Amino acid sequence: MKIVIVGFGMAGARLADELSAMDADVTVVGAEIHSAYNRILLSSVLAGKHRPADISMSTRAKARVGVAAIAIDRAAQTVRLADGTLLPYDHLVLATGSQALVPPVPGLEHAFTFRTLDDCHRILEAAATAESALVLGGGLLGLEAARGLALRGLRVEVVHAVGHLMERQLDPAASRVLERTLEALHITVHLAAATTSARFPAMAGASATAGATATAGATAGAGAELTLADGRVLSADLLVVACGVRPDVALAKQAGLVVDRGIVVDERLRTSDRRISALGDCAQLGNEVGGLVAPAWEQARVIARQLSGAEPLAVYSPAAPVTRLKASGIDLAAMGSMQAAPHDEDLSFADPARGTYARLLIRDDRVAGAVMLGDNPSIGQVIQLFDRRATVPSDRRALLLGRAIGGGTPSTVDTPALMPDGATVCQCNSVSKGELVRCWREGAHGMEALVGATKATTGCGTCRDAVEGIVDWLVTAA
């Protein structure tokens, strides 16, 4: 069976790799010139932590990069590429992804977007000579861009139309703590700030028309101004738009597949044509469109199992997403809904001065929603409990605060006098304080004699200080 995958992003590459590992005949087509790369790491490239070469993804599949798929002939079961090639398929998978969403604000079409590796290169080129940046969008993507630019030493202002940051994931209190955290990182936040227009003074008036986006890189880096609804004008050396993404459905639409916001698929991830599947950012299951990697990779696994014959009827069951932002200075996790119902347990802790905030909504002994910001040692545990819909531990305080759980190391010998006789001093040889004392009384005076009589300290040796402490105490007490 010939399988063609259109789209060589994270979803397409993952599927191609899984299918190749199963020895399927698969060809993957990508419009970008690069081979597949890990989009999750673009913010790390922006921050200078990864080199672009470090984020490429491996695939064992036949890949055709730098050539777009321009049409699907469903009757003939072929895909036409921009270079004129016709690729026949028995099954086609659309992984066309999404494009940066640019709000319909005059002038904004010339700003940098932050979506692809090429976007990243353009921003980096401009940032090399810039001292300040404006980032439009206070969601996850915007904050990642802001953090990356700040790490490169730029003064960054984030402009967000809503009254609090990451409003889809955070409650207002968490947003306030996050604003303080960002401030410490030299990132200023403007909230409830609607943008009415963008201007690029370096751009000659005549050329600043729509359609000049191809040259946006050169001009948008030479100074930008944003005018807000309240009349304020913000300016910086460069402007990045990070207002989310919209599914790329052009090819599917033109092929006559059913398309809503994304390409509509059923639980088997089939489109309205049973020979065509879709996954990742471009696919819409129920009311949900993609946007995150974890579900896209799970979808890739499901399609690979179907097409390889391992499980022809495999279905995809969506898991609730977890939003995670972790960069030096910021540690944030958000999941589920923070809308408390009447009988929910609503646990929270805030230490704004240290940038720590934790809130858990527990419903029927399960994590219904959580926001954790700053130093939260239980963050991994909370994510897993949410992911697996597992019963939360009865010690809610430990879960919220991540207090080191458990009994700690065996008691030490600061005060041998107060130590109970039954306390084990040497684990390796099961020697208690009482036994040491008894041997002492029977004449084993001194360290060597006690060790000889009890074998204490002769295993791992960790209890040597403890035994010496007891000897000192016995000498003093005698």
Place this chain on the structure above:
Amino acid sequence: MMLREGADGRVEVGSRDFPTNRGGLCQKGWTAAELLDHPERLTTPLISGQPATWDEAYSLIVAKILDIQLTHGPDAVAVFGGGGLTNEKCYSLGKFARVALGTKNIDYNGRFCMSSAAAASNRAFGIDRGLPFPMADIAKADTLLLVGGNVAETMPPFARYLTEQRENGGVQIVVDPRATMTARAATIHLQPTPGTDLALALGLLHLVIAEGLIDQSYLDERTAGWEAVRASAAGYWPARVERITGVPVTDLEATARALANGRAIILTARGAEQHSKGVDTVTALINLALALGLPGRPGSGYGCLTGQGNGQGGREHGQKADQLPGYRRIDDPVARSHVASVWGVEPESLPGPGLSAYELLDCLGKEVKALLVFGSNPVVSAPHANNITKRLESLDLLVVCDFVLSETAVIADVVLPVTQWAEEDGTMTNLEGRVLRRRALREPPPGIGTDLAVIAELASKLGSGEKGVRFDSDPHTVFEELRRATAGGVADYAGVTWERVDAEGGVFWPCPDADRAGTPRLFEKSFATPDGRARMVAVEHRPVAEEIDSDFPLYLTTGRVLTQYQSGAQSRRVKSLRGEPFIELHPDLGFAEGQLVRVTSRRGEAVAPARLSATIRPDTVFMPFHYAGAARANSLTSDALDPISRMPEFKVCAVRLEAAQS
């Protein structure tokens, strides 16, 4: 350890200031002499549980073997060895199987121990020696990462090096789903979900790349395969790994940074290895070590901790299904012809690779009709033990050599009583690759044989003499033959003599030349691969073989406790070693301390009293695997095997709990 005869004629254990344990012993060592004159010690052969003479026992065994071979072919008789046997016994056993029995089917319990680490090391370095450096290097490491090992309980004298490493200001990171004694003493304890060490290792590699901590010139000069490994690590960004493992990103970052700081050592033990993806997990950790440029650098590297007395030597001399002495491969024509010439047989007469331990045990009573067991107790130690017990019971002939009536000996047709450690000479090879001597202190009680004598006698009665092949019962003579057989192999003992071992406090292999020193440190200039470069192999995380679900909602993990050893056949008989079976679980699971709990998996059930622990993950329970009968943990464990090492997934399976009637 040393022995001395007390005034009353009883043997006492004394400690010995040896580089490995530096005079340290735990209670298992101090009490080991109790077994020498134990009332339950076997003093006569048994046939169907009744005392018999050696002649009767041998006649029965030989007659049955010949009969089975005639009807079913040579491969229908199999041998099962152990990682506690001396090098001489392991060597003789392999030769016995291939030459005297002519069977391909010999494997041993070491398959259940370190086979995953061995396979990964061989693949990466071209050699498998537990530690490629002397143990003392550990105390000097700036950073130590120990994945899945609880040495404070399983190997207390070794834990001295860990204590010292911390006292020297080193950072110590222990990875374990349980807050073990070892984990609690560590600087950082990473507590991952059972079965996710592979994702953890890949996540650490990802971070090492992201933080610019790789040693590029080392990768360029000393390794092959880095590009594919780098590309695969890109898929394990911290948030994804946190979600899979439950280990916070902050701790992953701290670990990655610590590993790049000065001298660093990465060690694995059974916790990382006893999985159906054990080879890939160790491979990922070796990749991490190579990316940091550790192997071969002074005071740094990767190593594996062995779990049995002769865990290292036991895997080198041919009691493994695919192996000939000197860590040679049985499918290598050059190796076959060398070993055949030492044995005095034609290379074509040697069988090919046989079945791995679990697969061998699983076909007992089917293709295999007779089994000879030396130094092992598979009724307790094999996974899916109900199945294995049934298979053992279905044999036409089961022979067990042991010195107590182990659970496997109980169901044997013939039991042969043999010597213990204090009654025999020989050599063992420790986890550093250091060959050590075992010395006989006293004569065995009358009527008791040695494993070597049993092998030699059976071989002779099976007609090895007519083939011109000699089996010796004298360990020193066997060792001299072992030297010749291993000459030129990976584990080359040609230059090791008992006299040198005595004089030099042990000799590190490879040691091809009697006039030259052994090799305490490997990889200083090159790896044991054809081109001298370490092989990096890209691996991907995959889920455990049996995930938890609503019917079996908890992970069971198994392991050892301080006071017991392996299948417990010996340590359960030592009165001064405490130890009752238990199941460790979180108080939230609703059982009271001491309450009897029935644990059920898809393969069987076990009953043990609850031991509450607030430090264990609420989704995980733990049972020690030393116990037999109703408390046998291996009644529950999974027989899913690693595709390369054939290691069973001892460390994780899905179970449910309920209150048991006492």
